[in-house]
Amino acid sequence: MENTATIEILDVTVIEPRLKHPTIFDRFDNLQGGEGFIIHNDHDPKPVYYQLLGERGNIFKWEYLEQGPEVWEVLITKLNLEAGDTVGDLVAKDFRKAQVFKKYGIDFCCGGKKSIKQVCEEKGLDPNKVEQELNALPDANTTNETDYASWELSFLADYIVNVHHKYVREAIPALYEYTSKIARVHGKNHPELFDIARHFANVASELESHMPKEERVLFPFIKQLDEAKKSNIKLDKPAFGSIQHPINMMEMEHEVAGNDMEAIRELSGNYTLPADACATYTVAFKKLQEFEDDLHRHIHLENNILFPKAVELEKEIVK
Numbered sequence: 201m202e203n204t205a206t207i208e209i210l211d212v213t214v215i216e217p218r219l220k221h222p223t224i225f226d227r228f229d230n231l232q233g234g235e236g237f238i239i240h241n242d243h244d245p246k247p248v249y250y251q252l253l254g255e256r257g258n259i260f261k262w263e264y265l266e267q268g269p270e271v272w273e274v275l276i277t278k279l280n281l282e283a284g285d286t287v288g289d290l291v292a293k294d295f296r297k298a299q300v301f302k303k304y305g306i307d308f309c310c311g312g313k314k315s316i317k318q319v320c321e322e323k324g325l326d327p328n329k330v331e332q333e334l335n336a337l338p339d340a341n342t343t344n345e346t347d348y349a350s351w352e353l354s355f356l357a358d359y360i361v362n363v364h365h366k367y368v369r370e371a372i373p374a375l376y377e378y379t380s381k382i383a384r385v386h387g388k389n390h391p392e393l394f395d396i397a398r399h400f401a402n403v404a405s406e407l408e409s410h411m412p413k414e415e416r417v418l419f420p421f422i423k424q425l426d427e428a429k430k431s432n433i434k435l436d437k438p439a440f441g442s443i444q445h446p447i448n449m450m451e452m453e454h455e456v457a458g459n460d461m462e463a464i465r466e467l468s469g470n471y472t473l474p475a476d477a478c479a480t481y482t483v484a485f486k487k488l489q490e491f492e493d494d495l496h497r498h499i500h501l502e503n504n505i506l507f508p509k510a511v512e513l514e515k516e517i518v519k
């Protein structure tokens with residue numbers, strides 16, 4: 201974080217209630233990439249975070265400078281997206297890079313719109329070392345990693361539903377049962393298991409309402425765009441105005457689900473089993489880890505490949 205002494209502070213407490221959010225949005229819209237401002241408030245402004253994420257997309261950094269109980273201050277910085285390839289772009293071009301990012305705890309799906317330099321700065325990592333490891337991967341053409349970026353969008357959308365949505369739906373009931381069972385049986389000695397079960401229940405219900413929106417609204421429209429391109433026709437504007445709106449909403453929901461899984465990872469100490477772990481405990485952690493891996497790949501395919509390509513396609517096809 202740069203020196204915040206020179207950054208403008210917006211005191212939200214003195215703004216008339218109905219003007220609070222528009223004023224913050226207006227200030228945000230006038231920022232250049234890399235610039236920021238501080239909001240000063242008398243309660244946690246988290247709703248603004250979700251509203252900004254929903255309406256502007258994942259293009260800002262949200263850092264608490266003060267977190268109550270009386271004063272909340274948040275530094276909002278607009279990301280400089282022109283500054284080189286983002287972590288998400290790099291993984292979209294070559295999924296094997298995901299393993300390097302994973303090793304360093306770098307989020308390439310939900311938080312993928314940042315450059316390597318930015319994420320390393322945030323995590324206190326040496327960017328040269330990370331770059332070196334990324335470059336040390338063998339030539340992409342000689343491995344079997346699927347080249348999702350070359351797929352037709354309709355095919356990619358179907359693939360996501362048939363592989364990842366199917367997996368999520370199949371994995372949820374068992375995981376729901378395991379996480380609640382281990383909390384019940386081992387919660388006394390390992391109280392974090394209650395929080396893990398709660399975070400998992402959140403993720404499960406979030407995804408259960410999230411996936412049908414993609415399947416019923418967003419993906420069919422993407423397939424329509426793809427069809428229109430093949431038949432060389434133009435489409436009218438969709439009911440939701442621009443595809444960017446549902447995409448922003450989906451990305452916001454990805455972020456929420458990703459945060460819950462990250463909390464589970466932290467609470468479990470990177471899925472480290474205690475000495476007294478029983479078989480269910482072991483299976484629960486293994487399955488949670490598998491679920492997180494699948495979710496990362498799933499969200500990566502949407503945020504970094506399907507959605508940006510659909511935005512470009514819409515510009516071409518919609519009148």
Ligand SMILES: [Fe+2]
Nearest residue numbers: 360411414502
């Ligand atoms: Fe999805």
Ligand SMILES: [Fe+2]
Nearest residue numbers: 414450454502
């Ligand atoms: Fe999604």
